[in-house]
Amino acid sequence: MIDTYRLRSPLAHLGLDARARAEADISGTGVIISERPQAGLINIRGDVSDARFVTAIEKSIKLSPPTVPNTVVGKPSTTRLMWLAPDEWMVITRPSGAERALKALQKNLKIADLHSSVTDTTEARTCIRVSGPRAREVISKGCSIDLHPSAFGPGQCAQTVVSRVGVMLAQTANSKTHQPTYELYPLRSFATYLWNWLEDASAEYGVKVE
Amino acid sequence: MTQTHRLTDGGRIDRDRPIDFFFNGRRYSGYEGDTLASALLANGVMLVGRSFKYHRPRGITSAGTEEQNALVQLERGARTISNMLATRVPLYEGLDAASVNCWPSHNFDFMAVNSLFHRILPAGFYYKTFMWPVSAWKYYEHIIRRAAGLGRSPMEPDADTYDKMNAHADLVVVGGGPAGLTAARSAAIHGARVILVDEQTELGGQLLNERFDINGHPATDWVADIEAELMAMPNVTILKHTTAFGYYDHGFIGFLQNRSNNVAFGEDGRSRQRMWRVRAKNVLLATGSLERPLIYSDNDRPGCMLAGAVRAYVNRYGVTPGNRHVIFTNNDDAYRSALDVKAAGGDVACIVDLRTKPKGELVTQAIEAGIDVIEGSVITAVIGGKRVRAVEIMKLNEDGTGVTGTVQTITCDIVGSSGGWNPVVHLHSHSGGKNVWRDEDGVFVPGDTLQSEQVCGAAAGSFSLQAALNEGDFAGIDFASKLGLPTKKPGAVPKTSSDVAEEPWKLLWYIPTTKPAGQRGKHFIDQQNDVTVTDVQLAAREGYRSVEHAKRYTTLGMATDQGKTGNIPGHAILSAALGQTIPETGTTTFRPPYSPVTMGAIAGRYVGDFFDPVRRTPMHDCHEKAGCLWEDVGQWRRPWYYPADGESMQDTVNRECLAVRNHVGMLDATTLGKIDIQGPDAAEFLNRIYTNAWLKLAPGKCRYGLMLGEDGMIMDDGVTSCLGENHYLMTTTSGGAPRVMAWLEEWLQTEWPDLKVYLTSVTEQFATLQLAGPNARALLSEFTKDIDLDNDAFPFMSWKSGTVADIPARIYRISFTGELSYEINVPASAGLSLWTDIMIAGEKFGIEPFGTETMHVLRAEKGFIIVGQETDGTTAPGDLGMDWIVSKKKPDFIGKRSMSRPDMLRDDRKQLVGLLTSDPSEVLPEGGQIVAETQPKPPMTMIGHVTSSYYSAALEHSIALALVKGGRARMGDTVYVPIDGKTVSCEVVEPIFYDKEGNRIND
Amino acid sequence: MFLIPCPWCGEREESEFSYGHEAHIVRPEDPEKLSDAEWANYLFMRTNPKGPHLERWVHTAGCRRWFNVARNTHTNEILAVYLMGEKPPKNLAKEPVKGAKS
Structure with a gap:
């Protein structure tokens, strides 16, 4: 384990923690954004028609790779498995679960002795969470896919472009408000640009940092 | 006032x-x-x-x-x-x-x-x-x-902001008039996601200008009711004051929304205008129609307007445009203008109708209202310069080619003319739809469409209100059923009693006067561009037979209004001059935008800091704090050089270069592309992609590779390391990373699906800190306990994993500077703290951070190429003297066959050489053209160009790399680079200037 | 700005994709056996029809998979989308079909 003092999230330089404390009262705010860094992001590739591959993954993270494009399985509170391509998935874990999942996947896929790959990309991206009653409008300013509830809902994901930045986009349900919460996973180098764009696009609705 | x-x-x-x-x-x-x-x-x-x-x-x-x-x-x-x-x-x-x-x-x-x-x-x-x-x-x-x-x-700079919004709809209805409103309603009550857009600030379209009734009440009341009904539906979006300006492929429509009533200013911190990018499954065009004027002599005098505009001002704005109004028409509809002026208490001098014996219902109403109707007559002259003062009226002869009888002069200050109405077919035309000429009333109506689109109401040439209501209602239901939505009872179609029987229009495109065209006053077709009837006739006489050519020659319809009123009369007059029919002449293709769009709205927020994404490395803040200047490399922002206070660029680069050559420097190399390659066929794959041999690279070893296109030209280069059995890490150039990744995937997915190889981009997983210089080993040894840095244990072109400052790291001993060099890869989040610690610890070793400029100088001293600088897509390995990396043994690799194409074997190909200027302080400009002999003035035969050029502090001499025709045969020759009035002479030398034996790299 | 139905991700805007080149141009098995003219033909010669055209696209911003698209270059209508290794719909196959490698 790396000493935590050494770790610096892609958006750490924006002082978001201090802003979140100052903007704690989010009532009446149109858009709420936050950085959720250091979730485990493990890229796996393999042949989903090979039962050994599926079994090895199930054994490692208790989830089967979804075969329906643009869907996610699992719970945000623990581990999720996101479809990226017909032979590619992303395991998303809580920060504390990343190392265990990575080791389990590497071990079980090695035992299965089949052509597959497991690559840790935890550091390559950060997660920007966008919620609040105007979240969908804000993202739609920069994203051409249809985010209407009839077309995009909890459990769905997409790799697409938000304001010129490639992202993995996922929607989670907010059980209290029934309003969508979006997770944007940009590559870390793009995170500042995307964050600044989001804040700018949200300004007319009122925006606070969580 | x-x-x-x-x-x-x-x-x-x-x-x-x-x-x-x-x-x-x-x-x-x-x-x-x-x-x-x-x-x-x-x-x-x-x-x-x-x-x-x-x-x-x-x-x-x-x-x-x-x-x-x-x-x-x-x-x-x-x-x-x-x-x-x-x-x-x-x-x-x-x-x-x-x-x-x-x-x-x-x-x-x-x-x-x-x-x-x-x-x-x-x-x-x-x-x-x-x-x-x-x-x-x-x-x-x-x-x-x-x-x-x-x-x-x-x-x-524009003080306002503009933004964009993406939207999707089952049905986009363009036009909030009677047809659009009924269509939106009937589609929406079936559950369709509807966006209704109208360019006016209020819904209602032409109804706002008329005194019509619907369902027994004023039509505007019906508009208010239906608007309220639509507003209450969650599946309906209404955008007013918003122009659908373009209708593109696959249901893509552009809207320009004015977000504040105050069109010059944004309000409430919102953007002034918003560009909507709308994707519609279906489109209904209910864009209505635009009136066309009659083309009479001096029809541009202030006071001459469209007949429909006269009643629009009366009915909608409570304004009588003049004190005394004349209506000039070829149809019944314009009588409404006279009736409405009269009803509002205004003065109507007369209606001039070029038809003989008009007897429609509106004509009767006008006569009953006491309005003087002068039939079979035309306006032959307009008196007045800055304002209409009177018109002259004469009888039209039987065939409409001239006028007869006595002149009647009528005092007036407004002439409202109407030549009928043109369906607004622009958007239909944008979408690829064809327009069809309808001879009976001389209009283009929408024909076949390429997209899921319908046109209804006046836009489809159905000019009565009831027709618009019926067609809109029907179209809405039709779209709903096409979308597979459950059928519902939509309720009765609204009814109007305002429609009356109207007689046909009489088409007379050019209104004759007492003299031939151009000899008495001017007949304007396009007022904004000042195009007259005689201009169009002249174009025809001069041989412009195509409407597209005549349009450009005369500028007809090329003004900001794009010929909304003038095009059809213009084409008709051109056709007459050419002696052919209007369909034979054809109409010009309407192209977006329908009306002007501000440049600001097209740019949206992508101005200033948002112009293009800026990619930051994990160490960005350190560089900023150190006061570096930045260089944009692709979208990456990389430190260019780190000047001290008041230090010039050259002094800075000299200092940084000498630090690396004599002590140690550190470069942020995070931006280099990194691709993780796994699978049993990984080595075979590399063997096919790179020019050199890859089957025997052992774990722990690194190798430089050159990647060619199938045409044999250099595409990218980089070092690939064997991480373990069937596991490699490829590095690419910073700018080339996405292109290389797509290129590799294409081969795997299309030509070689049998190869078992998986690729994953890991560029951003790691922060890469490059230590270079004779003190690099001593400095690095302070940070690692578990990696043996000894030259024998850890030689050049190998890598090791372990910890650096207790951070898990991979260290690659590779070099782009020609010095002892380590590239330390750590998890990206730890990059900044490690950089900081190394800078502090490095002080005693004379460490300096260095930027891309110093890196470029150092590699040029060593003659290392940069893809994209020494290469330009026409440069092959042999041209750079890099045959050593092209395998002669491998039966095939990408680009191999092209090596033996005749063009590749020419001995006058441009080859990489070094240049030393006779004056050591003279730095050649990159891109400078090279000539073999000087002439007093151009033209001189160009034999090559300078690709890289710097001042080398280590050599105390300027150095340059260049591509020169047959360059390797010119070693020792003198060549010349003419720049700004002088000619610099240079000696051609080997393209390596420093440590030719390569001892330093292996130390 | 047209829509391309990615065989995996569904309809997305054109800007998410990159155009590769004409489809069904198969790399010769043994390039060394080809004459210069034959090799040049493989390298450079492409059709340029007004009408149906078989082309290769990649969903760059999405799943990064390459696939084939039959597109009418005049109207931009997407006539068919099919996977690598699959043959074009019969009515669209150009004559002679150079054939996709399966």
Whole structure:
């Protein structure tokens, strides 16, 4: 384990923690954004028609790779498995679960002795969470896919472009408000640009940092 | 100034909310609900500008988007917007507008003298006069620009913001008139996601201008009801004051939304305008129709307007445009204008109808209302310059080619003319749809469509209100069923009693006068571009038979209004001159935008800091704190060099270079592309992609590779390391990373799906800190306990994993500087803290951070190439003297076959050489052209160009790399680089300048 | 700005994709056996029809998979989308079909 003092999230330089404390009262705010860094992001590739591959993954993270494009399985509170391509998935874990999942996947896929790959990309991206009653409008300013509830809902994901930045986009349900919460996973180098764009696009609705 | 032309009641204006505004510096007053045009007319202001070419006085001609003359410069300074239509600018408090295109003032125009020389300003005048001699254009240009300008662009950056919104719909309804409203409603009650868009500030379309009834009540009440009903539906979005300006492929429509009533300013921190990018499954075009004028002599005098505009001002704005109105028509509909003026208490002098014995219901109503109807007659002259004072009327002869009888002079100040109505088929045309000529009333109606689109109401040539209501309602249901939505009872179709039987229009495109065209007054077809009937006839005589050519030659329909009113009469007159039918002549293709779109809206927020994404490395803050200057490499922002206070770039780079050569330097190399390659066929894959041999690279070892395109030209290069069995890490150039990744995937997915290889981009997983210089080992050893840095244990071109400052790391011993060098890869989040620690610990070793410029100098001293600098897509390995890396043994690799193409074997190909200037301090410009012998002046035969050029502090001499024809045979020769009046002589040398034996790299 | 139905991700805007080149141009098995003219033909010669055209696209911003698109170059209508290794719909196959490698 790396000493935590050494770790610096892609958006750490924006002082978001201090802003979140100052903007704690989010009532009446149109858009709420936050950085959720250091979730485990493990890229796996393999042949989903090979039962050994599926079994090895199930054994490692208790989830089967979804075969329906643009869907996610699992719970945000623990581990999720996101479809990226017909032979590619992303395991998303809580920060504390990343190392265990990575080791389990590497071990079980090695035992299965089949052509597959497991690559840790935890550091390559950060997660920007966008919620609040105007979240969908804000993202739609920069994203051409249809985010209407009839077309995009909890459990769905997409790799697409938000304001010129490639992202993995996922929607989670907010059980209290029934309003969508979006997770944007940009590559870390793009995170500042995307964050600044989001804040700018949200300004007319009122925006606070969580 | 009082509102002399304002009616005491009526109209959709709010008389309790007066608004003060300025036009050409004078203060006027209007009401909430006015447009600038209606408020000007209310104040008796008709003269609003000067025409483009002749600078004739011009007045308001319409009440909408088809306006040709009433272009204004809105506001001043940074917020000024040119060429806004007064008919489309809602009045707001303090509005400040001025006429465009008049100098020094709209009332006294200096350039009106052009009018006197109209005989030398015919069609094609500019082409004929100013295009020869070509060199003289620069003398003419500024005079013409001054005379022919249309508004001014602001000199300051735009003070407002613009943004974009993406939206999706089952059905987009363009046009909020009767057809659009019924369609939106009937589709929406079935559950379709509907977006209804209208360019006006209110829904209702033409109903706002009329005194029609629907379901027994005023039509505008019905509009209000249906708007309320639609607003209550969650599946309906209504966008008012929003123009659907373009209809593109696959249901893609562009909207330009004015987000504040105050069109020159944003409000409430919102953008001033919003560009909507809408993707529609289905589109309904209910865009209505635009009236076309009759083309009579001097039909551009202020006071000449469209008949429909006359009643729009009366009914919608409570303004009588003039004191005495004449209506000139070929149809029944224009009688409504006379009836409405009369009903509002205005004065109608007469209706001039070019038809003989008109007897429609509206004609009867007009006669019953006491309006004088002069049938079978036309206007032959308009009296008055800055304002219509009277018209002359004569009988039309039987075949419509001339006039007969006595002249009747009628005093009036408004002529409202109507030549019928043109369906607005622009968007249909944008989408790839064809338009079909309908001979009976002389209109183009929408024909076949390429997309899931329908047109209904007046836009489809159905000019009655009931037809619009019926067609809209039906279309909405039709779309709903096409979407597979469950059928519901939509309720009864609204009914109107306003439709009456109307007689056919009589088509007469050119209204004759007492003399042939051009000899008595001017018949304007396109008022904004000053195109007259004689211009079009001249074009025909000069052989312009294609409408597309005639249009460009005469500039007909090429003004900001894009010929909304003038195109059809223009084409008809061209056809007549060519002696062919209108369908034979054809119509021009309408292209987006339907009406002008501000550049700001196209850019949206992608200006300034948002112009393009900036990619930051994990160590960005360190570099910023160290005061570096930045270089953009692709989207990456990389440190360029780190000047001390007041230090010049050259001094800085010299210092950084010497630090690396003599002590140690550190470079942020995070941006290099990194691709993780796994699978049993990984080595075979690399063997096919790279030019050299890859089957025997052992774990722990690194190898340089060159990647070619199939054409044998260099595409990318980098070091690939064997991480373990069937596991490799490829590095690519910073800018080339995405392209290389796509290239590799293409081969795997398309040609070689049998190869078991998986690729994953890991560029951003790691922060890469490059330590270079003789002290690198000593410095690094302070940070690692578990990696043996000894030269034998950890030689050049190998890598090891372990920890650096207790951070898991991979260290690659590779070098782009020619020095002992380690590339430390750590998890990206830890990069910044490690960089900081190494900089502190490195002080005693003389560490300096260095940027891309120093890196470039150091590698050039070693003759290492940069793909994209020494190569340009026509450079092969042999050209760079890199045959050593091209395998002769491998049977095949990408690009191999092209190596033996005849062109590759030419001995005069450009080859990489080094250049040393005779003056060691002279640094050649990159891109400088190289010649073999100097001539007194150009042309000289170019034999190559400089690809890289720097001052080398280590050598105390400038150095350059160059591509020179047959360069390797020219070693020792002198060549010349002419730059700015002098010629620099250089010696051709081997392309390596420093440590030719390569000892330092292996130390 | 047209829509391309990615065989995996569904309809997305054109800007998410990159155009590769004409489809069904198979790399020769043994390039060394080809004459210069034959190799040049493989390298450079492409059709340029007004009408149906078989082309290769990649969903760059999405799943990064390459696939084939039959597109009418005149109207931009997407006539068919099919996976690598699959043959074009019969009515669209150009004559002679160089054939996709399965």
